[in-house]
Amino acid sequence: MSDTPLHADRQRAESFGSAAARYDRHRPRYPAELIADLVVHQGIRVLDVGAGTGIAGAQLRAAGADVLAVEPDPQMAEVAAAKGLSVEQATFADWDPRDRAFDLVVFAQSFHWVEPVDALAKVRGLLAPGGRLALVWNRIVAVAPSPETLAGAYAGLVDQPNRPSADIEGAGLDPLLAAAGLSHERRRYLEHPHYSCAEWVEMVTTYSSVLRLPAADQERLRTRLTALIGTDGVQATNDALAVLCTPSPEP
Template sequence: MDRPSHTNRRRADAFGLVADDYHRFRPRYPRSLIVELVDREDVRVLDVGAGTGIASVQLRDAGAEVLAVEPDARMAHVAAANGIHVEQATFEDWEPDDRSFDLVVSAQSFHWVQPHAALEKVATLLRPGGRLALLSNRITPVSPARAKLDEAFADLLEQSERWPVDAVHNDDLATTFESHGYSIERRQVLEPQHYAGDAWIDMVFTHSNVLTLDTRAQDELRARLTRIVGAGGVDAENHATVVIATPSARAS
């Protein structure tokens, strides 16, 4: 059985090693998804596992009042440098102090929390009519093809670890949410993208499966990817998704 990602603290804690690169190279979320979440003035948002504040900044710029919670001091520092109010804690240990929110967001991070405990806590934080939103960018290479790029990982990572974990695409997601009294809806936006030069490789090296490789393996992986990508960069598609979950009266 695969190990639940939220118990793999070695991978969860790896992002802070490259906090600046993470903020620079990770993709932003499509504006249409952000605007859909900030659908009126004065929306109060809690960004859980905010990382360097990528989603926080986008939500703030769309007009929301944002509070971020992030356990890693290095990631939180980058978010704060971008003008985000951050409280450093795991979501499990974070104290809301009677604060409530119209929207709780987990952007590319729900797989790092214990899902059942998180859903119970979120339900206590939401104001009437409030929602939980899981945001995900899933970048799929088109040229070179994913199968070709996958060859670079051979003998360095197991097949199941070659691409990032993402709770939004977990087969059990709907069942887990429904068991806690949430109804869910899913929206997706397809964005063509081009990564010039080494930009694709730089993004790959912000993912925890790569960051937890030893130095020799990282150097070998970068060399292999550089040979495959060449000077042409990577054409890709971003299958950006938001899962919007609304708790029932029983859940909240």
């Protein structure tokens, strides 16, 4: 397994465009309660960083937010723009805010793809008075079949089939936020989704660890997962997480 930080693994970070339409169709939406906790009033100005195909952005807009999406991949950005979102194509590091300020900056399933120290410093300069940063993840784990059973399908193909963002979601995030002058709280939103076999296979094969495999290996993984899951599908949990941050008071 590589020691390269995810944000520096550009092959992996840039793998999603090849499956943009499938990604948008099969990646989960965020819990309604989570979205409601982010859109605290109508017309809130939101910057959606690493917006992908606009999954979170579209939900935030539907809840009443004024959303600007920033996305580096042209194919992902095209899908987001087709939803009517305002999209600016750039990496967050290269994106020019042009003196704009936001009530909420959101990284939905995307914070692990940026260099965190520089990104957090840039976010501080984007927040309007009273503004917040939200780091958001869906965290879907199979219950039945078990993760150990499903891991057998990945043997010899993918070293680490689990979610790549687990480390940055954990305790290692706290000192990064403190160093950036951000206070934070964690909110969890538990769901118990059930997936048909096809739905599960389509979702997990949009993960970056799979998308960078040769086509033959991707098909081999699909065949193995389909055989393991069978007709009962997958019972899962989504322990969705929002880390809500505000600038700490000046000493």
